[in-house]
Amino acid sequence: MLLRAVLILLCVSSPAWSQAITAFCAGGVTGGGGGMRAERDGRIVQLRRDRLKPSIETELGRDAAAVAAWNAALDRAAFDTLRLHAPGNITCSLRRGSRAIAWSLEPPASLAAEIRTVFRELRSWRPPSRSGDKTGSTPRP
Structure with a gap:
């Protein structure tokens, strides 16, 4: 448990290990779009x-553990080596x-399950409830 906490702290504090991640969808009849961005410092920003x-950005909260976990999942799935560009109407x-x-x-x-999970979790992230939960509502990978 202590090792996991140390690794998460290292991921959050190291620019080489933690990068901003954006999950976004746009297009269709309206041409608009929306999504979420997880910043390196743990901030989660809704994009519309x-x-x-002009684009509208709304900070929803912080979840440094989720950002570290998402970056680790993308590393495991070799995200930085992927080449996929298959745009559509949306x-x-x-x-x-x-x-x-x-x-x-x-x-x-065909996309690695870890990448699909990161996309789904980031797009559906919500701020913690007011009951004291400090981890957001997204299950961890």
């Missing part, structure tokens, strides 16, 4: 872009640092 309007993407992959609406079954 309406058609022909295109979804997962970006970490300067590396991005994109697909049409649903992540392809």
Whole structure:
């Protein structure tokens, strides 16, 4: 348990190990889109872009443990070596640092389960309840 805590702290504090991750979908009839960005420092930001309007960013909370876990999952799945660019009418993407992959609406079954899980968890992350839970509502990988 102590080792896990130390590893999480190292991941959060090390720029080489923890990078911003963005899960975003856009397109369709409206041309707008939305998603979430997990910052290196643990902040979780909701992103929304309406058609022909500037993007709106809303900070929802912090979850440094989730950001570290998502980065570790992407490392295990060799995310930085992937090449996937299959846009559609509605295109979804997962970006970490300067590396991005994109697909049409649903992540392809051929994509590693860990990558699909990171995308799903980040897109569905919600702030902790007011009952004192400090970890957010996303299950950890």
